Structures are given as structure tokens and as C-alpha cells.
Amino acid sequence: MKLFYHILSSFVLILIISCNSENRDNSRAYVEGKITGTQAVLSKATVSIKSDGKNVAEVIPNASGNFTLSGPLLNDSFTLVLNTKIKSFSTTKLGCTLSTDSLQIQIPVGTTYITFNEIKLE
Template sequence: MKYCFKIPAIICLLSLLPVQCKDDDASIFRAYVEGKITYPDPKFLEEPIHLVKDKRVIAETQAKESGSFVLAGPYDKGSYKLQLKSFKIKSFSTGTKGCKISTDSLSIDIPDGETYIIFNNIILK
């Protein structure tokens, strides 16, 4: 009977032991994207803006009333994209080479290795 109370107590104590966090690793990077979006419909401000890598959202934000936005998320390698939910992109300007509008016009594809991008202006349809 004594042992019935000791086992839960031991399990409880073990769960209180500090969990060790992974050390910061210099090989882990962040993708950082900022810019301004010119939008014709105020409903755009209600829609999320995503950074997506391998069909997984790595960052989410909403544009400010001015159209400006900032996103940052984990990045290791490969291309990723700036994605809108339902508003299509007409054009954009940036100093980063290799970015292009996707075939569905809902995102901008960002090439492998680009981790800091500033979009001077993204114009929506």
C-alpha cells in the first residue's frame, strides 16, 4: 500500500525537473520580409499575409492601414513564398533578383538563399 502513493509522487517530481532547451544554433536562419502593399479594397486589411515554405506557414501578419507589413520566420534552405489568401497580385518591385509572381497570382515566389527582402511596393488587382 505504501508503494501506491510513492509511484505517483515520483512521477510528479520527475515532471517538475527542468526541461533543457536546445542551444541556439548558428546554422538556423530567419527569413525576413517587409514591404508595402497598395490595395484597392479595404477588406484586404482583414486578410492574413503568410510566409510559406513547403506548404507550411512559417510566419503570419496583417498589413497596417498604410499597407506596410513585416514578416519573419524560421528558414534553413530552399525557396519559399509570400502568400495572400484571396487577393491577387498585379505587380511588385524589389531589389531582390529572382522573385516572381506565381501562376495563380496569390503569391510571390522567393528563391533559395534570399533571407532578407524588401518589397518597395506590391500592387493588388
């Protein structure tokens, strides 16, 4: 019985230690914003967070074009991906760039929270 309690207490201790919020494995990306465009374009729009080449979150904006999403960061940077070409955008952070295909916005390394004031779709 002593062995059982020893194993159980060891397991609980390991579990508590692994839940450290300062751990890099717990980093998340938080994105919120507003998409503008024609109603036909907005009704088909999806917004995703891509980190380390993998989609980690996806959302369909509401009828007004507002969206909020978050997902785990698999490396130090992430990309906001839309399924419709982006004409322009404005954000609260400097250093964001539009990809050459106009479907992705690269977010600077180290950024984990960003607000897009407006993302205009073509």
C-alpha cells in the same frame, strides 16, 4: 552528488553547443514591404511566409499597407503568400516570380531578407 553535477554540466554544454547561430536549423526569412490597392482590399489582406509547404508566419498589414514579418526557414527557399491576387510587385532582389494563380511570390533560393517596395493588388 558528483554524478548530479556531471549530468548537469553535460546538459549545459549540450545546450550551449546546440545554440550555434551558424546552424542551418536557425535560418529565418525576413520580409517587409508595402501593399497598395483599394481600402476595401487592404482591410481584408493577409501576408504569409510559406516554407516547405507550411505557413511559418502571418501578418495583417497596417492601415497604410505596410507589413513586416519573419519566420523559420524549413528549407532553402520560401514563398510570400497573399489572400488577394497580386497585379504587380517591385522588390530589392532579382529573381522573384509571381505564381500562375497570382497569389504567391516565389523568393529565390538563398535569399533570407527581402524588401518589397510595392505590391499592387487587383
